[in-house]
Amino acid sequence: MTGEVTLNGRVLPIGGVKQKLLAAQRAGLSMVFIPQRNEPDLDDLPAEVVDALDVKPMTDVADIVGQASEPTAKTVTVAAYPAVNVT
Numbered sequence: 816m817t818g819e820v821t822l823n824g825r826v827l828p829i830g831g832v833k834q835k836l837l838a839a840q841r842a843g844l845s846m847v848f849i850p851q852r853n854e855p856d857l858d859d860l861p862a863e864v865v866d867a868l869d870v871k872p873m874t875d876v877a878d879i880v881g882q883a884s885e886p887t888a889k890t891v892t893v894a895a896y897p898a899v900n901v902t
Contacts, residue, residue, distance in 0.1 A: 845869055
């Protein structure tokens with residue numbers, strides 16, 4: 816996720832959602848958090864990009880931290896250099 820958060824933890828809308836999600840797909844990410852107010856921007860993306868990503872519209876940073884820190888049973892690729900696989 817990129818963007819701004821208020822002191823109360825509210826997630827504010829961002830610009831460049833299309834470019835950020837295209838880059839996330841190219842980097843091999845499987846889950847992406849976006850501000851809920853940017854959800855209409857998903858209409859600008861090709862269907863294969865939306866289908867390849869688990870896009871989670873969020874309104875509160877506490878929810879993002881909770882979901883992002885949940886362990887996963889599957890192997891995921893982390894966007895890093897050099898590429899790292901996490902189990």
